[in-house]
Amino acid sequence: MKEVGIDSASSLHTSESVGEAPVLRHVAVRPKCSSNVQSTPEIEKKYVHGVYDAIAPHFSSTRFAKWPKVSAFLSSLFPGSLILDAGCGNGKYLGLNPNCFFIGCDISAALINICSDRGHEVLVADVVNLPYRTGYGDAAISIAVLHHLSTENRRRKAVEELVRVVKKGGSVLIIVWAREQEDRSLIEKWTPLNQRYIEEWIGPGSPRVHNPSSPRILESIPEVEENGARERLKDRHANSSKVKLAEVMNSISLDEVSGASTVALASGLAKKDDKRGSVVYNRYYHVFSEGELERLVSDMDNAILVDRFYDKSNWCIILEKTS
Amino acid sequence: MRLLTHNMLSSNIKGVANGFPLKIEVVKVVEKEVDFNIDFLKNMFHKVEWKALVEASTTMGYAELPENADATMLDSDDFLHKFHHALLELHLEEGALVCPQTGRKFPVQKGIPNMLLHEDEV
Helix, strand or coil, rough: CCCEEEEECCEEEEEEECEEEEEEEECCEECCCCCCCCCCCHHHHHHHHHHHHHHHHHHHHHHHCCCCHHHHHHHHHCCCCHHHHHCCCCCCCCCCCCCEEEEECCCCCHHHHHHHHCCCCCEEEECCCCCEECCCEEEEEECCCCCHHCCCHHHHHHHHHHHCCEEEEEEEEEEECCCCCCHHHHHHHHECCHHHHHCCCCCCCCCCCCCCCCCCCCCCCCCCCCCCCCCCCCCCCCCHHHHCCCCEEEEEECCCCCCCHHHHHHHEEEEEEECCEEEEEEEEEEEEECHHHHHCCCCCCCCEEEEEECCCEEEEEEEEECC | HHHHHHHCCCCCCCCCCCCCCCCHHHHHHHHCCCCCHHHHHHHHHEEEEEEEHHHHHHHHCCCCCCCCCCCCHHHHHHHHHHHHHHHHHHHEEEEEEECCCCEEEEEECCCEEEEEHHHCCC
């Protein structure tokens, strides 16, 4: 009885056909683990870090295409700039402007090793807690990173960190996957967070089933406050329930079965697609809606938005640090 | 890890007020040539914490930098080359960076510092 459709706003939703009206109850949920914004939630450890570590060599070889918008941004920086790439992945943007110097960091040691082998200056670090002095960089970029952070507070903290580490007047470019996808054929690779993942997802930000008799009604719940206040789920009328498909898994298939994928298959991190003879991993994403990135930065008192655009199914903003 | 990077790194362990500069423990230093870029050097001169750079450079085995420096020295080719060498051409390949307040060691392996914190440090 569940349909996945694409509505006129080109976003995915799941609708429950009207049947028995489920009874909705308030459920107060106390998160089981630390709600510290800098602690890595389990869903990220498994479905972001674990996956990238396992697929690092393959990921490195397929990610050579450079987005022109990023190239343009990097080329616009003054010669001799120090550019910080947070979440640099396989390092494809490091060194892209030959007149500038780049320092990259990523949470995946496997990907950083690849960058280092290519001669780049890199380190292993967490974008939510950059081990950098304030104001040292001339510019910062974070391309396809923030959508892997599973709570709004962590995403906001990452933006604050990116702004913190650049000098006054410095620019920050952030690019994230949009909920509004251009290529509908790619949508089949996306699955909403379903019951199985909900059970594994402990901690702030995780959607909770608030109606046990109709487990497919899911809803993103409000952020837990950092002081540990209890979460409360909003009352929802049955007919307006929709899966909030901001939380999705995106599958990535690798053709070859390597040593790392053998381990991943054994541990359940990956599945074999026998039809195609490939290994399939799922990565966690929080995809951004139009305006969401802007809202994330709207409270910041030390940065202003200087540009925003949509490019190839991604939302992009450029910030300038003002103080 | 180059000293350019070391001059930016700071211990971000919870509760640490003075995480900079990290002390360097040397196991292996390697020298690698880097193209000279005068714009970059002049830009970086105004950013670096000079004393920390001098101390780090000395620890890494290069003691040619003056104890104190000011912007007029940027006119000197000799100074620029020494600055360039210390900032960009000395690599800590193996060793550790030590939090000045807690003594916690961040490992550096194959030239890569690992600055990730443990659960109880965030």
